[in-house]
Amino acid sequence: xIGHVTEERIRVxxxxxxxxxxxxxxxxxxxxxxxxxxxxxxRGFTYKGLEESGFKLPxxxxxxxxxxxxxxxxxxxxxxxxxxxxRSSLKFEYEIVNGATGAVVTQAWTWHVLVGPEMKxxxxxxxxxxxxxxxPAEWAAAD
Amino acid sequence: xIGHVTEERIRVxxxxxxxxxxxxxxxxxxxxxxxxxxxxxxRGFTYKGLEESGFKLPxxxxxxxxxxxxxxxxxxxxxxxxxxxxRSSLKFEYEIVNGATGAVVTQAWTWHVLVGPEMKxxxxxxxxxxxxxxxPAEWAAAD
Amino acid sequence: xIGHVTEERIRVxxxxxxxxxxxxxxxxxxxxxxxxxxxxxxRGFTYKGLEESGFKLPxxxxxxxxxxxxxxxxxxxxxxxxxxxxRSSLKFEYEIVNGATGAVVTQAWTWHVLVGPEMKxxxxxxxxxxxxxxxPAEWAAAD
Amino acid sequence: xIGHVTEERIRVxxxxxxxxxxxxxxxxxxxxxxxxxxxxxxRGFTYKGLEESGFKLPxxxxxxxxxxxxxxxxxxxxxxxxxxxxRSSLKFEYEIVNGATGAVVTQAWTWHVLVGPEMKxxxxxxxxxxxxxxxPAEWAAAD
Numbered sequence: 306x307i308g309h310v311t312e313e314r315i316r317v318x319x320x321x322x323x324x325x326x327x328x329x330x331x332x333x334x335x336x337x338x339x340x341x342x343x344x345x346x347x348r349g350f351t352y353k354g355l356e357e358s359g360f361k362l363p364x365x366x367x368x369x370x371x372x373x374x375x376x377x378x379x380x381x382x383x384x385x386x387x388x389x390x391x392r393s394s395l396k397f398e399y400e401i402v403n404g405a406t407g408a409v410v411t412q413a414w415t416w417h418v419l420v421g422p423e424m425k426x427x428x429x430x431x432x433x434x435x436x437x438x439x440x441p442a443e444w445a446a447a448d
Numbered sequence: 449x450i451g452h453v454t455e456e457r458i459r460v461x462x463x464x465x466x467x468x469x470x471x472x473x474x475x476x477x478x479x480x481x482x483x484x485x486x487x488x489x490x491r492g493f494t495y496k497g498l499e500e501s502g503f504k505l506p507x508x509x510x511x512x513x514x515x516x517x518x519x520x521x522x523x524x525x526x527x528x529x530x531x532x533x534x535r536s537s538l539k540f541e542y543e544i545v546n547g548a549t550g551a552v553v554t555q556a557w558t559w560h561v562l563v564g565p566e567m568k569x570x571x572x573x574x575x576x577x578x579x580x581x582x583x584p585a586e587w588a589a590a591d
Numbered sequence: 592x593i594g595h596v597t598e599e600r601i602r603v604x605x606x607x608x609x610x611x612x613x614x615x616x617x618x619x620x621x622x623x624x625x626x627x628x629x630x631x632x633x634r635g636f637t638y639k640g641l642e643e644s645g646f647k648l649p650x651x652x653x654x655x656x657x658x659x660x661x662x663x664x665x666x667x668x669x670x671x672x673x674x675x676x677x678r679s680s681l682k683f684e685y686e687i688v689n690g691a692t693g694a695v696v697t698q699a700w701t702w703h704v705l706v707g708p709e710m711k712x713x714x715x716x717x718x719x720x721x722x723x724x725x726x727p728a729e730w731a732a733a734d
Numbered sequence: 735x736i737g738h739v740t741e742e743r744i745r746v747x748x749x750x751x752x753x754x755x756x757x758x759x760x761x762x763x764x765x766x767x768x769x770x771x772x773x774x775x776x777r778g779f780t781y782k783g784l785e786e787s788g789f790k791l792p793x794x795x796x797x798x799x800x801x802x803x804x805x806x807x808x809x810x811x812x813x814x815x816x817x818x819x820x821r822s823s824l825k826f827e828y829e830i831v832n833g834a835t836g837a838v839v840t841q842a843w844t845w846h847v848l849v850g851p852e853m854k855x856x857x858x859x860x861x862x863x864x865x866x867x868x869x870p871a872e873w874a875a876a877d
Contacts, residue, residue, distance in 0.1 A: 319485070319495070320478045320615045324608040324663060330793045331606055331763035335463045338760075342462070342521065352462070353521040364759045368797045374853075377610060378485065378496040424803075463760055465753040467806060472749045473650045474624075477617035507616045511654045517710075520753055567660075605771070605781070606764045621749045628748070628807065638748070639807040664771065664782040 308387040309440055313343040314404060317379050328375040334367065337399055337413060340383035344397070346448075347441040354447075359422050360433070365394070366416040373403075373410040380404030387437060393426040394418045395437065451530040452584055456486040457547060460522050471518040477510065480542055480556060483526035487540070489591075490584040497590075502565050503576070508537070509559040516546075516553040523547030530580060536569040537561045538580065594673040595727055599629040600690060603665050614661040620653065623685055623699060626669035630683070632734075633727040640733075645708050646719070651680070652702040659689075659696040666690030673723060679712040680704045681723065737816040738870055742772040743833060746808050757804040763796065766828055766842060769812035773826070775877075776870040783876075788851050789862070794823070795845040802832075802839040809833030816866060822855040823847045824866065 315336050323329040345352045355362065375381055382402045389396040394416060401411035421427045429437075458479050466472040488495045498505065518524055525545045532539040537559060544554035564570045572580075601622050609615040631638045641648065661667055668688045675682040680702060687697035707713045715723075744765050752758040774781045784791065804810055811831045818825040823845060830840035850856045858866075 316482075316485075318478055319481050319609055320617055322610040323606055324610065324612045325790060325792060326610045329606045330796060331760045331767075334760035334763065335461055338462050339459075342459075351521060361754060363754060364800060366797075366799045367759060368795075370795045371793060378494060462752055463758045466748055467751040467753065467755045468647060468649060469753045473653060474617045474620035474749055477620065481617075504611060506611060507657060509654075509656045510616060511652075513652045514650060602768075602771075604764055605767050621747055624748050625745075628745075637807060664780060 308438065309442070310384050310386045311340070311344040311347040311441060313340040313383045313385065315339060315381050315383065317375060317377050317381060319377050322377050326376070328377075330369070330371060333369055333371070333375075333401070333411060333413070336381065336383055336401065337367075337385075337397075337415060340385040340399060341397060341415075343383075344385045344387075347444070347446050348436055348439040349444040349447050350436050351447050355433075360427070361420050361424070362417045363420065363424075364415050365418050367413070368415075369411060369413040371411055373408065375401070375403070375410055381410070388414070390429065390434060390437060393428050395429070451581065453527050453529045454483070454487040454490040454584060456483040456526045456528065458482060458524050458526060460518060460520050460524065462520050465520050469519070471520075473512070473514060476512055476514070476518075476544070476554060476556070479524065479526055479544065480510075480528075480540075480558060483528040483542060484540060484558075486526075487528045487530075490587075490589050491579055491582040492587040492590050493579050494590050498576075503570070504563050504567070505560045506563065506567075507558050508561050510556070511558075512554060512556040514554055516551065518544070518546070518553055524553070531557070533572065533577060533580060536571050538572070594724065596670050596672045597626070597630040597633040597727060599626040599669045599671065601625060601667050601669065603661060603663050603667065605663050608663050612662070614663075616655070616657060619655055619657070619661075619687070619697060619699070622667065622669055622687065623653075623671075623683075623701060626671040626685060627683060627701075629669075630671045630673075633730070633732050634722055634725040635730040635733050636722050637733050641719075646713070647706050647710070648703045649706065649710075650701050651704050653699070654701075655697060655699040657697055659694065661687070661689070661696055667696070674700070676715065676720060676723060678714050681715070737867065739813050739815045740769070740773040740776040740870060742769040742812045742814065744768060744810050744812065746804060746806050746810060748806050751806050755805070757806075759798070759800060762798055762800070762804075762830070762840060762842070765810065765812055765830065766796075766814075766826075766844060769814040769828060770826060770844075772812075773814045773816075776873070776875050777865055777868040778873040778876050779865050780876050784862075789856070790849050790853070791846045792849065792853075793844050794847050796842070797844075798840060798842040800840055802837065804830070804832070804839055810839070817843070819858065819863060819866060822857050824858070 321332040384400040388398045399413040464475040527543040542556040607618040670686040674684045685699040750761040813829040817827045828842040
């Protein structure tokens, strides 16, 4: 399954670079998180709202392949989709593209588990699953 | 002197919060930096370009007054202006406004010194000063 | 009032630098926070314990003067003391010293307000005040 | 090949947590970096010195499996070893252990490529390789 792709544009901050002159490897994980927020929003809901309804979706595994440099003040585009949904977990995949050249500069995935208020895994409810499988083209984005 | 104000909208990231439930106090300084980048851009130049021409503008002093909570997923607007320009230094002032309510949630200022390649203070060249004093309304923004 | 000084040694991380080659200005605020934690610990309690007992001590104002460079892999020493205690607020002051040369590279202060579970200011209880005014030499440090 | 393990103790900062109440997933990557610095140091050299001699060792791939919660003020121990050295690349592996319980809370690995001043991959020189393969027990740690 390859879900619909959502794109999020992000400009690299000075404080996200390190003395090597490009973005520090940990900061990419902030961008993936921002992109997941946009992915929800494109499907008419927010991750904040998901938490307010009693769920959380912590990251349990992450993989990132840094293929090239990402530098200060550049626009990057994070392309995000869900590639797998299991009983209580799901996998996001990502491509980070240089906004100017279109070159893929990073590939990544993250696995998440849906947990309830006690931080225990719970089955993804049908209505949550339906939202995750939505075609954004058919939905108004959340604010 | 109160320079023209530039506004930058920023959405608060999950990773910018802490266990107290709102944005961690250090992360506001990233937002101020992003807002300074937007301030340059609105005047037709970029901070990146300034560095490429051999200058740097490090922060030498910062003050922030946190007036209220800033939370995950909220839009904030950072209003930025230059209030003072000396021989080799300048002062930025900021108001951070809650994007939904318009309430001022933070006030801040930063002092910066213009330094050359040796990291020694240098006089602000007239052409740099002119760019800093531009009315953005009369200039095309940099990309 | 100048309270007893507590020192905390910290080694600068690579990810705390930026492309200018030294520590990014926001990261100093993490070090101040770590130093406050050490300050509590030297007086036989922990900030974590303070939160567990229903209080929080958010930062409401910060000032930092960056006097010189702090670079990757250097040891810094954060010297921390409380200079003022009011009804529901207190002020920490800091000097950051280069661990190798002893030079003061940064000065800073932060104001904090004691709040209860509702995030409303509360009077500092006498027993909390007593802990804050302790002479660490007379107390076993918390683990 | 399983190289000698180096352990680095780190106390979790408040600013490293997020509103979920435990450490934000990106911050683990700072700890891995600090642990690699300690790994070098235990073998009598520093990563800083490696860069000063004209090399860099950027991360090209990272994988992290978050097995449990890491919370504010806890001691964690990062156990680090090199499991593979190729012509111009090497793999670090890590276990993050809760300092109080000894439970493994995270597993991770990172791949790095040795690059020269032009950021192009270079063969790992024999003397660098020898340092990487050292038994720390036979060397005085770098300061």
